[in-house]
Amino acid sequence: MDILLIGGLWLDGSAWDDVVPALEQLGHRPVAVTLPGQGDGSTSATLDDQVAAVLAAVDAVPERPMVVGHSAACTLAWLVADARPARVARVALIGGFPSADGARYADFFPVENGVMPFPGWGPFEGPDAADLDEQARQAIAAAAHPVPEAVAKGVVRLRDERRYDVPVTLVCPEFTPAQAQEWINAGDLPELAKAKHLDFVDIDSGHWPMFTRPVELAQLLATVATVATTA
Secondary structure: OEEEEEOOOOOOHHHHOOOHHHHHHOOOEEEEEOOOOOOOOOOOOOHHHHHHHHHHHHHHOOOOOEEEEEOOHHHHHHHHHHHOOOOOOEEEEEOOOOOOOOOEOOOOOOOEOOEEOOOOOHHHOOOOOOOOOHHHHHHHHHHOOOEEHHHHOOEOOOOOHHHHHOOEEEEEOOOOHHHHHHHHHOOOOHHHHHOOOEEEEEOOOOOOHHHHOHHHHHHHHHHHHHHHHHO
16 A cells, blocks of 8 residues: 655755555555655745645555554644545555644644754653654654644644544554543534544554654554554
């Protein structure tokens, strides 16, 4: 199966370097997408540009792919499902949730000179980064790309309710499936509450399992993809 991999804030396609070969060995065709403004040298990219880049990747494969979003890019994956509900076989969301229509995409940290730089590890201390050693932290921070302001502050626009027909798998790293279900029940995740086909899978990791559990993550995604092809 074609599997499109979208990293979250500050990450480019190289974030999946250890996941891609593991997925290939399991018989899948992974494509790690480098988003405009996160690795292509652009500081003026917009959220629409990022959506367009993933849509181009969806349209470039012959069969319906599984679209994998990580962290903030869970919303990006959901925007793609909204734009191509008949072309996306499944959405897998790692460590994040799709924002609702009208919300800011990822307006989480200060913007400096038109970009939102990686804020350091302070905001992520605790379960998010507990499994990252100092070497990993330094490597991730050194490779981080400042996110253009027009991406971070872009407004989410969802237009096609057929997105709720697209099966969704929520991969739970630093939180549990039970916690995620509680948040849905409490009304905190309205887009997931309306999804008609939602399941949960757990992975024992922090917020960045592509770095700390790449083979396990690949095996998990391969299993999810197999379900998608037989559904």
